[in-house]
Amino acid sequence: NFFPYPNPATTNVKFVFTLTGASPPDQLLIRIMTVSGRIVKEITKDDFGPIKIGQNLSDYSWDGTDNFGDRLANGVYLYQVLTRINGSTIEKRKTQADNYFLQNVGKIYLMK
Numbered sequence: 657n658f659f660p661y662p663n664p665a666t667t668n669v670k671f672v673f674t675l676t677g678a679s680p681p682d683q684l685l686i687r688i689m690t691v692s693g694r695i696v697k698e699i700t701k702d703d704f705g706p707i708k709i710g711q712n713l714s715d716y717s718w719d720g721t722d723n724f725g726d727r728l729a730n731g732v733y734l735y736q737v738l739t740r741i742n743g744s745t746i747e748k749r750k751t752q753a754d755n756y757f758l759q760n761v762g763k764i765y766l767m768k
Contacts, residue, residue: 657762658686658737661713664765668717671704680707684739688718688733688764696722696733720766733764 658673671686684701697718701707705715720728 658735659762660718660735660764662750663763664695664767665720665768668719669764670717671714672712673714674711675707675709677709677741679741680709681739681741683738685738687736688739689735691732692732698723720768728766730767731765733766734759734761735764 658671660669661672663669675681681701682708684704684707686704687695688697688699689695699718700717715762722728
């Protein structure tokens with residue numbers, strides 16, 4: 657599970673996550689969407705910074721802007737994390753943290 661930190665956010669958001677296995681993912685994509693499902697921001701592995709096996713806090717810090725650099729309005733946004741390794745989707749381990757996700761989608765609260 658990837659968690660935005662801090663959440664709610666007033667300025668910048670980083671992502672906290674733990675990876676297990678032999679190697680980090682080849683592909684990583686975080687989609688930030690409006691509650692209606694419109695994608696407003698995509699963050700790629702190249703944006704994200706170094707990723708290692710174990711606990712991670714992203715070097716990348718999302719500033720609450722969309723793909724065009726425009727500041728998003730206050731409110732609730734949804735995010736989805738897509739990962740692949742060797743061309744296959746990474747199997748997610750079930751944890752108690754799954755209670756914070758509905759259909760693998762989490763929430764970010766933006767407040768200015």
